[in-house]
Amino acid sequence: xxxxxxxxxxxxxxxxxxxxxxxxxxxxxxxxxxxxxxxxxxxxxxxxxxxxxxxxxxx
Amino acid sequence: xxxxxxxxxxxxxxxxxxxxxxxxxxxxxxxxxxxxxxxxxxxxxxxxxxxxxxxxxxxxxxxxxxxxxxxxxxxxxxxxxxxxxxxxxxxxxxxxxxxxxxxxxxxxxxxxxxxxxxxxxxxxxxxxxxxxxxxx
Numbered sequence: 001x002x003x004x005x006x007x008x009x010x011x012x013x014x015x016x017x018x019x020x021x022x023x024x025x026x027x028x029x030x031x032x033x034x035x036x037x038x039x040x041x042x043x044x045x046x047x048x049x050x051x052x053x054x055x056x057x058x059x
Numbered sequence: 060x061x062x063x064x065x066x067x068x069x070x071x072x073x074x075x076x077x078x079x080x081x082x083x084x085x086x087x088x089x090x091x092x093x094x095x096x097x098x099x100x101x102x103x104x105x106x107x108x109x110x111x112x113x114x115x116x117x118x119x120x121x122x123x124x125x126x127x128x129x130x131x132x133x134x135x136x137x138x139x140x141x142x143x144x145x146x147x148x149x150x151x152x153x154x155x156x157x158x159x160x161x162x163x164x165x166x167x168x169x170x171x172x173x174x175x176x177x178x179x180x181x182x183x184x185x186x187x188x189x190x191x192x193x194x195x
Binding site for chain 1: 129172173174177178180181182185193
Protein backbone atom coordinates (compact mmCIF):
# COMPACT_ATOMS: atom_id res chain seq x y z
CA UNK A 1 0.00 0.00 0.00
CA UNK A 2 1.46 3.28 -1.05
CA UNK A 3 0.33 6.74 -0.02
CA UNK A 4 1.29 9.30 -2.62
CA UNK A 5 1.89 12.93 -1.82
CA UNK A 6 2.33 14.56 -5.20
CA UNK A 7 2.67 18.21 -5.90
CA UNK A 8 -0.71 19.56 -6.86
CA UNK A 9 0.77 22.49 -8.69
CA UNK A 10 3.90 24.58 -8.91
CA UNK A 11 3.78 28.22 -9.87
CA UNK A 12 6.38 30.93 -10.41
CA UNK A 13 5.45 34.58 -10.14
CA UNK A 14 7.80 37.36 -11.20
CA UNK A 15 8.14 41.09 -10.79
CA UNK A 16 10.79 42.88 -12.83
CA UNK A 17 12.44 45.69 -10.89
CA UNK A 18 14.27 48.07 -13.20
CA UNK A 19 17.40 49.88 -12.11
CA UNK A 20 15.45 53.15 -12.01
CA UNK A 21 13.02 51.62 -9.51
CA UNK A 22 10.20 50.91 -11.97
CA UNK A 23 8.36 47.70 -11.06
CA UNK A 24 6.69 45.56 -13.73
CA UNK A 25 4.49 42.79 -12.32
CA UNK A 26 4.41 39.84 -14.73
CA UNK A 27 2.08 37.70 -12.62
CA UNK A 28 2.35 33.90 -12.93
CA UNK A 29 5.02 33.25 -15.58
CA UNK A 30 5.27 29.46 -15.27
CA UNK A 31 3.32 26.56 -13.88
CA UNK A 32 -0.27 25.46 -13.81
CA UNK A 33 -2.44 28.47 -14.55
CA UNK A 34 -6.07 29.20 -15.09
CA UNK A 35 -7.07 30.68 -18.45
CA UNK A 36 -7.60 33.98 -16.67
CA UNK A 37 -4.05 33.89 -15.22
CA UNK A 38 -2.61 33.03 -18.67
CA UNK A 39 -4.41 35.99 -20.22
CA UNK A 40 -3.28 38.26 -17.39
CA UNK A 41 0.35 37.13 -17.81
CA UNK A 42 0.14 37.75 -21.58
CA UNK A 43 -1.29 41.23 -20.98
CA UNK A 44 1.37 42.09 -18.37
CA UNK A 45 4.16 40.83 -20.64
CA UNK A 46 2.90 43.00 -23.52
CA UNK A 47 2.85 45.97 -21.17
CA UNK A 48 6.44 45.21 -20.12
CA UNK A 49 7.56 45.09 -23.77
CA UNK A 50 5.78 48.38 -24.51
CA UNK A 51 7.40 50.03 -21.49
CA UNK A 52 10.78 48.68 -22.54
CA UNK A 53 10.39 50.05 -26.09
CA UNK A 54 9.27 53.42 -24.74
CA UNK A 55 12.25 53.59 -22.41
CA UNK A 56 14.65 52.82 -25.27
CA UNK A 57 13.05 55.49 -27.47
CA UNK A 58 13.39 58.05 -24.73
CA UNK A 59 17.00 57.04 -24.11
CA UNK B 60 -13.45 -2.68 4.20
CA UNK B 61 -11.72 -0.71 1.48
CA UNK B 62 -7.94 -0.57 1.53
CA UNK B 63 -7.17 3.09 1.75
CA UNK B 64 -4.26 5.11 2.93
CA UNK B 65 -3.75 8.83 2.96
CA UNK B 66 -1.23 11.29 4.10
CA UNK B 67 -3.76 13.33 6.05
CA UNK B 68 -4.19 17.07 5.80
CA UNK B 69 -1.84 17.73 8.71
CA UNK B 70 0.66 15.48 6.95
CA UNK B 71 0.84 17.96 4.10
CA UNK B 72 1.96 20.51 6.66
CA UNK B 73 4.64 18.11 7.85
CA UNK B 74 5.87 17.72 4.25
CA UNK B 75 6.16 21.44 3.65
CA UNK B 76 7.65 22.02 7.10
CA UNK B 77 10.36 19.47 6.38
CA UNK B 78 11.37 21.63 3.43
CA UNK B 79 11.65 24.76 5.54
CA UNK B 80 14.85 24.07 7.39
CA UNK B 81 17.63 21.58 7.76
CA UNK B 82 15.65 18.56 8.89
CA UNK B 83 15.74 14.82 8.23
CA UNK B 84 19.23 15.24 6.83
CA UNK B 85 18.40 17.67 4.04
CA UNK B 86 19.09 21.33 3.59
CA UNK B 87 16.25 23.72 2.85
CA UNK B 88 15.98 24.18 -0.93
CA UNK B 89 15.49 27.93 -0.65
CA UNK B 90 18.44 29.11 -2.72
CA UNK B 91 17.29 30.68 -5.99
CA UNK B 92 19.41 30.52 -9.14
CA UNK B 93 18.53 31.73 -12.62
CA UNK B 94 19.71 31.03 -16.12
CA UNK B 95 19.51 31.72 -19.82
CA UNK B 96 19.15 28.32 -21.45
CA UNK B 97 16.84 28.25 -24.46
CA UNK B 98 17.87 24.92 -25.93
CA UNK B 99 19.50 22.21 -23.82
CA UNK B 100 17.11 22.04 -20.87
CA UNK B 101 14.19 23.89 -22.33
CA UNK B 102 11.48 23.35 -21.30
CA UNK B 103 12.04 22.07 -17.79
CA UNK B 104 11.68 18.32 -17.38
CA UNK B 105 11.28 16.07 -14.36
CA UNK B 106 14.73 14.55 -14.91
CA UNK B 107 16.60 17.87 -14.78
CA UNK B 108 19.37 18.11 -12.19
CA UNK B 109 20.79 21.53 -13.09
CA UNK B 110 19.73 24.69 -14.84
CA UNK B 111 20.47 24.65 -18.56
CA UNK B 112 22.84 27.61 -18.46
CA UNK B 113 23.10 29.13 -15.00
CA UNK B 114 24.09 32.80 -14.77
CA UNK B 115 27.22 33.81 -12.90
CA UNK B 116 25.41 35.76 -10.17
CA UNK B 117 25.55 34.11 -6.77
CA UNK B 118 22.33 32.32 -5.90
CA UNK B 119 20.18 34.28 -3.51
CA UNK B 120 18.89 32.78 -0.28
CA UNK B 121 15.14 33.23 -0.46
CA UNK B 122 12.64 33.62 2.34
CA UNK B 123 10.80 30.33 2.82
CA UNK B 124 7.37 29.99 4.36
CA UNK B 125 4.48 27.56 4.65
CA UNK B 126 1.27 28.92 3.23
CA UNK B 127 -2.12 27.82 1.95
CA UNK B 128 -2.95 27.98 -1.74
CA UNK B 129 -4.50 24.56 -2.28
CA UNK B 130 -7.24 24.77 0.32
CA UNK B 131 -5.46 23.00 3.18
CA UNK B 132 -3.51 24.70 5.96
CA UNK B 133 0.24 24.71 5.27
CA UNK B 134 -0.11 22.73 2.02
CA UNK B 135 2.28 25.04 0.16
CA UNK B 136 6.03 25.57 0.32
CA UNK B 137 6.82 29.13 -0.79
CA UNK B 138 10.15 30.81 -1.49
CA UNK B 139 10.52 34.51 -2.27
CA UNK B 140 13.75 36.10 -3.44
CA UNK B 141 15.25 38.67 -5.79
CA UNK B 142 18.14 38.27 -8.21
CA UNK B 143 19.91 41.16 -9.95
CA UNK B 144 21.72 41.16 -13.30
CA UNK B 145 25.30 42.14 -12.50
CA UNK B 146 27.65 43.57 -15.07
CA UNK B 147 25.84 42.60 -18.25
CA UNK B 148 22.44 42.42 -19.85
CA UNK B 149 20.57 39.16 -19.33
CA UNK B 150 17.91 37.21 -21.18
CA UNK B 151 16.43 35.17 -18.34
CA UNK B 152 14.47 32.05 -19.28
CA UNK B 153 14.74 29.74 -16.27
CA UNK B 154 14.86 29.64 -12.50
CA UNK B 155 15.61 26.90 -10.00
CA UNK B 156 15.52 26.15 -6.28
CA UNK B 157 18.61 24.53 -4.76
CA UNK B 158 19.66 23.23 -1.36
CA UNK B 159 22.94 25.13 -1.56
CA UNK B 160 23.98 28.65 -2.41
CA UNK B 161 27.06 27.26 -4.14
CA UNK B 162 27.02 25.65 -7.56
CA UNK B 163 28.51 22.19 -8.03
CA UNK B 164 27.54 19.51 -5.54
CA UNK B 165 23.98 20.30 -4.61
CA UNK B 166 20.43 19.23 -5.25
CA UNK B 167 18.01 21.06 -7.49
CA UNK B 168 14.53 20.86 -5.99
CA UNK B 169 12.58 22.69 -8.68
CA UNK B 170 13.21 23.90 -12.23
CA UNK B 171 10.98 26.33 -14.10
CA UNK B 172 11.32 27.74 -17.61
CA UNK B 173 9.41 30.60 -19.16
CA UNK B 174 9.37 33.11 -22.03
CA UNK B 175 12.43 35.33 -22.05
CA UNK B 176 12.61 38.31 -19.69
CA UNK B 177 15.19 40.80 -20.92
CA UNK B 178 17.13 42.69 -18.28
CA UNK B 179 19.68 45.47 -18.44
CA UNK B 180 22.60 45.58 -16.03
CA UNK B 181 21.24 46.41 -12.57
CA UNK B 182 17.69 45.23 -13.29
CA UNK B 183 16.21 42.56 -10.99
CA UNK B 184 13.51 39.93 -10.88
CA UNK B 185 11.62 39.26 -7.66
CA UNK B 186 10.51 35.62 -7.80
CA UNK B 187 7.70 34.04 -5.78
CA UNK B 188 7.88 30.26 -6.18
CA UNK B 189 5.18 28.00 -4.75
CA UNK B 190 4.89 24.22 -4.61
CA UNK B 191 1.50 23.02 -3.44
CA UNK B 192 1.06 19.44 -2.22
CA UNK B 193 -2.07 17.33 -1.93
CA UNK B 194 -3.20 13.71 -1.54
CA UNK B 195 -2.95 12.05 -4.97
